[in-house]
Amino acid sequence: MRTKPDEKARKILQAAVEIFAQKGYQQAKISEIAKKAGVAHGSVYTYYKNKEELLYQMISAVWKQFSQKLHEISKAADLDPLQKIRKMVDATFDAFTGNPQLGFVVIKEHNELRKKGIDASKEEYLHLTKSFCRVYEQGVAEGFFNPGIKCETYFHFVFGGLYHIIHRWAYAPPSIDLEEAREQVQHYVQQSLLGG
Template sequence: MGQLDNELLQELLDVSEKEFTPKQAKIVQAAIEIFSEKGFSAASTSEIAKRAGVAEGTIFRHYKTKKDLLISIVLPVISKFAVPFLAEQFLNEIFDEEEYEEMDQFLRKLIHNRYEFVRKNTALLKILLQEMFYHTEIQETFKEIYVEKIAPKYRNLMKQFLTKDQLESIPIETIFRLTISTVLGFLLTRFIIVPNYDWDDEKEIEYTIQFIRNGIKGLS
């Protein structure tokens, strides 16, 4: 539960501005896992120290407060996975690599891409979901990503689909909101709310695509 694989841990440490000692790396890994499992408020530095195999005082030699430890994890995650991944790699993979003949093709690529991202980074995303409502720095980063980078590309693509299907009267912002909330709802349910359910992932992805497509056409 909430385990973090070594490959993902190394990616996180690689984007930090400072060098991590092996002991610090153990503290960061333990903190990510416990914050993910219990949330920031319920987690304790003694639990983190125990899982990391270090004395509690060792944590406070590296981080002045528990919030410092949280921010040292969350902000690198945002800079690594949100800014370059979502705003650069995500844009390249979804919007720039190929031309889409129809909306279903685009939605299928989008959902599969985000499915793999969430599957690999569930523990870290749990922390972001739990803490973004309390930390304005996280909120502002996500706002910048979506407003300035993701939304414009999405709008342009949707305009092409709507014109082709003669659905120009539907507000693009409404379609953006409905699409994003539906895809996020699927991913949160699948990986965080009821991850142990016997999901047929391919069928669920196709149902999600049908729901979005038919819902948009139903607005016209």
């Protein structure tokens, strides 16, 4: 039975995640990715122009799913602003740690693309900021949150710290208790938004 094209592309991408996580982007070879995916070497180039595009696609996919999740949370009619903030923190942890190999590659190798002027997350980061600010504005309007916070600056500050925690986890998993970190971040974010 022949493998469907989209299934073959998915297998190649998953193999690339495993090889990049194991060897690093610079050391990985397309031939190794093809072998791991169980496809001919030339088949990789049918779906991906080069190794750089493989990396771009995997990073872009993570950020798109993450952005979509935060958008959905921000629009959820059944959640109050505090619940939305907690779910946004959860979604951030889950986006990068739910699949540890993929999270490691995204965290570790994203700068390889940025060095070349390619940012697989720029547009999605703007969407994340909008989703967060939508929740913040709802929280201010409903009397939950301190109205004196500049939302975009606050988001950059909080997300930068959160991303740093996940970055440390990616490089040394035993040094970070993810569940404890998740709870602490939720608590600190909530308290800082409620503060007068």
